[in-house]
Amino acid sequence: MRLSRFHLATVKEVPADAEIASHRLMLRTGMIRKLAAGIYTWSPLGLRVLSKVQNIVREEMNRAGAVELLMPSIQPKELWEETGRWEKFGGQLLKIRDRKDAAYCYGPTHEEVITDFARNELKSYKQLPVNFYQIQTKFRDEIRPRFGVMRAREFLMKDAYSFHLTADCLDREYRVMYDAYGRIFTRLGLQFRAVQADTGAIGGNASHEFQVLADSGEDAIAFSTDSDYAANVEMAEALAPAVARSAPSATLERVATPTQKTIDEVSAFLGMKPEQCIKTILVRGHDGLVALCVRGDHEINEVKAAKLAELPGESVLADEAEIVRVTGTRPGFIGPVGLPDSIPVIVDRSAAAVADFVCGGNQDGTHYRGANWERDARITRIADIRKVVEGDRSPDGHGTLKIARGIEVGHVFQLGSKYAEAMDATVLDDAGKARVMQMGCYGIGVSRIVAAAIEQNHDDAGIRWPEPMAPWRIAICPINAAQNAQVREEAEKLYEDLSARGIEVLLDDRGLRPGPMFADIELIGIPHRIVVSERGLAAGTFEYRKRNESENRAIDREELLRCFS
Amino acid sequence: MRLSRFHLATVKEVPADAEIASHRLMLRTGMIRKLAAGIYTWSPLGLRVLSKVQNIVREEMNRAGAVELLMPSIQPKELWEETGRWEKFGGQLLKIRDRKDAAYCYGPTHEEVITDFARNELKSYKQLPVNFYQIQTKFRDEIRPRFGVMRAREFLMKDAYSFHLTADCLDREYRVMYDAYGRIFTRLGLQFRAVQADTGAIGGNASHEFQVLADSGEDAIAFSTDSDYAANVEMAEALAPAVARSAPSATLERVATPTQKTIDEVSAFLGMKPEQCIKTILVRGHDGLVALCVRGDHEINEVKAAKLAELPGESVLADEAEIVRVTGTRPGFIGPVGLPDSIPVIVDRSAAAVADFVCGGNQDGTHYRGANWERDARITRIADIRKVVEGDRSPDGHGTLKIARGIEVGHVFQLGSKYAEAMDATVLDDAGKARVMQMGCYGIGVSRIVAAAIEQNHDDAGIRWPEPMAPWRIAICPINAAQNAQVREEAEKLYEDLSARGIEVLLDDRGLRPGPMFADIELIGIPHRIVVSERGLAAGTFEYRKRNESENRAIDREELLRCFS
CATH class of the missing domain: 3.30.930.10 (Bira Bifunctional Protein; Domain 2)
Structure with a gap:
């Protein structure tokens, strides 16, 4: 072109x-x-x-x-009523009435029509x-x-x-x-x-x-x-850690954490890593509260939590008033040690593998240090309730997750x-x-x-098309073609030769100066650029550059045709 | 396929x-x-x-x-308002409102969007x-x-x-x-x-x-x-006839045509050809009636008539009451001889070239015979006001019209x-x-x-596609392939060979009996049919038939591949 x-x-x-x-x-x-x-x-x-x-x-x-x-793009209402989606599909369905007042939609998908x-x-x-x-x-x-x-x-x-x-x-x-x-x-x-x-x-x-x-x-x-x-x-x-939980080695000890509520605050204050802390969240169960425990460096996965038998199909945080009424403690100081027996404690697989941990003290302004499952804290059930993080083992047993x-x-x-x-x-x-x-x-x-x-292929200069999607594979950029017959002719000849090989080539014959010309060619992301210039021709070469490289390379006609054949 | x-x-x-x-x-x-x-x-x-x-x-x-x-197919109302077509386009414009109640149409054409x-x-x-x-x-x-x-x-x-x-x-x-x-x-x-x-x-x-x-x-x-x-x-x-009007040779004579009104009735009754009769139509002019005269075997072209300066941009027949009031005569007996002077007489080019013609008598139940322009009947203007017919000279001077x-x-x-x-x-x-x-x-x-x-290419058996539009160029129809391994293999081989040559071939491997199979292949209009049968293979040939021919032809593999290469 x-x-x-x-x-x-x-x-x-x-x-x-x-x-x-x-x-x-x-x-x-x-x-x-x-x-x-x-x-x-x-x-x-x-x-x-x-x-x-x-x-x-x-x-x-x-x-x-x-x-x-x-x-067709236009679909009759009757079909959508058969599947109940005329109403259920919601506002994304563009509904239309024709001149005879018959109802149609502009198809957002075609399950009804194909069925x-x-x-x-x-x-x-x-x-x-x-x-x-x-x-x-x-x-x-x-x-x-x-x-x-x-x-x-x-x-x-x-x-x-x-x-x-x-x-x-x-x-x-x-x-x-x-x-x-x-x-x-x-x-x-x-x-x-x-x-x-x-x-x-x-x-x-x-x-x-x-x-x-x-x-x-x-x-x-x-x-x-x-x-x-x-x-x-x-x-x-999220799989359970490969290494089993160590035996308890510390004694349970209540420590004052007057203003420290978040894992970051508590772990920094006590000089512990977040992964040695247990984060406890109270959510609404079928009747009463349910405690979800994950490691301090992990997050609850709400999709997984919603599927727990103890929960009513969704994961809704308990509100502060209810937490205070049931546990006598404000959020930020809740932990599995000494929670009322009425509250099931669902512990994430990774959290269940931690020994000698820090957790909320179930008393405002305090946490426990040296806590241990079974010895100090009840486990109702171990389950996968957290979001995976980088470095987790892959669930199929091969490699780790990114x-x-x-x-x-x-x-x-x-x-x-x-x-x-x-x-x-x-x-x-x-x-x-x-x-x-x-x-x-x-x-x-x-x-x-x-x-x-x-989104995947761009830089500051513009698009960097993968070759199969590029509008053209090669751009030929002649410099000063209007003033230089040899440049013009060589560019034309190269264009014809490459085109004849079935290659999609763009010849920039707009007569722009090199700066704006190169900027356009880079912006639209052509994978290969060939510059035809007086200086290059004097040396018997073209300047070649790939869109994703930063250096020019002198290349002669034969090599060029060989590369693109 | x-x-x-x-x-x-x-x-x-x-x-x-x-x-x-x-x-x-x-x-x-x-x-x-x-x-x-x-x-x-x-x-x-x-x-x-x-x-x-x-x-x-x-x-x-x-x-x-x-x-x-x-x-896009969906176009905003605002653009159509700029050209006035939102209203003018009429009922064919499918108007749509989106969930925010903004007005759009489904584009019937794209002049607004492209402009x-x-x-x-x-x-x-x-x-x-x-x-x-x-x-x-x-x-x-x-x-x-x-x-x-x-x-x-x-x-x-x-x-x-x-x-x-x-x-x-x-x-x-x-x-x-x-x-x-x-x-x-x-x-x-x-x-x-x-x-x-x-x-x-x-x-x-x-x-x-x-x-x-x-x-x-x-x-x-x-x-x-x-x-x-x-x-x-x-x-x-419609050009004027190549031959000029003859001089009058008959005398004007009123004849009784008590029940004969149409050209066919009158010409049969008087033993004259329709082309020797003049048909006169009264239409509404700017003020008052206008007479349009064409030869008996011709028809008024309303598009041409509407463009006459004497008419108000459209050609509307005068009603019977008005005709009787102005001429004293009922429709069917109107003619150019002796029409009131207030009525302009516009004569078609071909009608103007007829001598000794028959026309209405301007008196109920009568016609004239032997009438002639100028001598008996006034011509206000000669114009092209008829539909062309087969055999007319082509307006560009080359050949005649079909x-x-x-x-x-x-x-x-x-x-x-x-x-x-x-x-x-x-x-x-x-x-x-x-x-x-x-x-x-x-x-x-x-x-x-x-x-x-x-519409242009079909017969009783179905479609007869022009080759460039056919879904496939060739159909291969094996007979009894399920029972006959040689038929099956030869059909497959032919299919592969033709496909390898880049030809679009359909192999009918559905296992139908010959009758229904041939009927389908003819119905869908495949231009070339090749039948592979036990009998044919015994003679070293296939049966070949073109969709628009009625005879089979025995053809051997070599000739076949040569024909379609």
Whole structure:
């Protein structure tokens, strides 16, 4: 592509509400332009990148045996009433009335439409399994759209839906899709992790999120240094320490801690490490209070706590009045030693392995030192109730955990029979009996991937595209081409030669001075830059630089063509 | 593609409301499935064809120098208010309110959005000309959606918008697009004509429609046997006859025609040809009646008549009471001889060339015979006011006209400054002065093309795809493969060999009996069919048949591979 014939319009200033790097860079490069809140036009530059993502997603879905179709964006209310989601989906569902006052929505997802399609098309088990996918525009009426296309209202998604006679068959297809997703994100050149996800309200069984690693990610994920293990921090299991608890060696002693309440304050005051302290939290149980004990350097994981049999399905802190009434002590001085018998004491696996610990004195202004489980403090039950931290052993037994932040760009679910049952989507099995189909669903946020890739790959000068996503692989920058026929001709010749090899090359023939030209090429993130200059040509070379390196290298024509063939 | 891994679901019965062939065949083949009125899912089979159209459109737009982008489907009301179209567009505009009660529409077209994009992106004449296009989903809330995807509410369109400093530059791009459209429809393998169109309410200057020829088309078009000339019948000029009017040879004579009113009745009764009769129609002029005279075998063209200076911009028939009051005669007996002087007589070019004609007697129950212009009947003005008919001379002087029906699949317009002025889209010219940009717009109904192609290419057995649009080029049909290993292996081998040559091949491995298998393959319109059978293999051949031929031909492997390489 000759840049003079391509509409490129980079800008210097971006609105203050562009809070994250990808949003700022997509606006500065002109990849996107805002039309309305959460609604963006993809400029020619932006669309080139978006199309590359689309193509890779499509190729790998096809290779995995999924079949592409295209469902409408406008969906009738009646289908959504069959699953109860017309009401349950909430405010994100953009509801529409047509000129005849019939009710529709702009599809935020397509479970209803595909299940309707499937119940009409699929009559026999012989037609199964089948996996339909589409790459299509969706709309979710986010109450606070932000971060550009990262959380837009109108966005491009790949959604796939598979149909099966049995749960086993669904399991197999789930694995096929899991592997295909791995290939997609690998081919895109992104650092990512497939993490076990809490299926939450969507229902069904297995579920994995595909997370692109980036410091600005909204999700914290834990992954193993030595294996494929990865999970949302909320879901990652914290194993018991490998070393068993030591025998008590200290005597229990009450110490005055008149103003020290937090672990940091207490441990500093008493000269102990936080991990030798026990933190006790009182929460509401089915009837009465429940004590949760974790090590001073650990945090309660509320998702895990909510699942404890002693709790009513959620973890709610007791209020100060209730704590004082039941224990006679103010929060900050509560501990497991001498707690009323009515309060179950749930001790985290790591906390249970500590001997000679510090804990609250159950008397205002005091703590205990030299406390020990069993001898001084009751354990009702040991359980995994804390958040994992870096350095924890990986739950699969291989390596230790690291914590990183991620951006969710894909999600695979086993839906089971949820939608098929609600919409009566059945096929006849080999005995001629109608059976509800098993379903899987598999989403990829195509437009979001573009933003996530930038979050992961940028520097002060701009975007650093992974090659498979770059709008062009190589940029040719001629210096003073207007004044120098040789520079002009050599740049043209190189452009033609590389293009003829099927390489996507951008020739910057806008006639800009080197500074602004290089700034644009770096900003839009072209992986390889070749400068054609009078001085270089005199030496028979071009100046070559990779986007992620800081040094130029002189390279002659032959070597260049060899590198890019 | 192995058909067993592709979801194909043909059906026997289609709803009675599928009135036209393409609608019926798209439902029978399963290419589309209705989700709601005018809203369709494109099945895997349908999408394969739709994608082929998209790809050809995209390639030719790129080749013509247009630059692809992607605008949102949801557009804010404010932009539509700037052009006044929020109200003027009418009921087809699907209006939407989001959760914050802000008003939007689902874009039926993108002039507002692209003009807004352009006024923000384009600052200088140096950025011009530029032509932006997209292939994108649109919604028009048709009051009576029908004919399947031919007149759907949600549909896929390619829309392009070009921006220019001058009208000359717009003219040049218009020609570039006109040529690109010609290449697109030629590459798609369709019979089409580019016809001059009435720009109607859309405004601007030049405008051409691209019409796919098909008997079921809604538009009648006239085109030359010997040149590129083509125009909507409403627009085609009817030249004066090449031969001048003969001198009068008969005497004027009133004859009784007691019950004969129509041209057919009168000409049969008097033994004259319809072309020797003059038909006179009275319409409402600015004040009083105006007579329009055409030959008995011709029809008034209301579009042309409406443009006459004597008429108020529309052609409205006078009612019977008014005709009787002014002329003393009932309709059916009106003629140009002896009409009151207050009535201007506008005579069509062909009518003006007739001598010794029959016309109404301006007295109930009578006609004149042997009437002649000037001698017996006044001519206020000669004008082109009739519809062209087959055999008329082509207005460009080359050949004669033929009339065919067409389906509009593309439209190119010169919008001029209409939108740019309303939305204040200016650039600085080389003198630093702000100038309103000139715009062109260029649409192609991508999903409609699929239906139009079927209207043009089908028979009783199903669709007969032009090769460039076919879902696959070749189908391989093995007979009794389950029972015959050699058939199975040879079919597989042929499938692999042809696929390896980059040819799109469908292997029908569903295990159907020959009858249903052939019926499906013909129905879905695969251009080439190769049957692999025990008998054929014994003779060292396959049975080959083209979709549009009725005979099989024995062909050996070598010849086959040579034909498709």
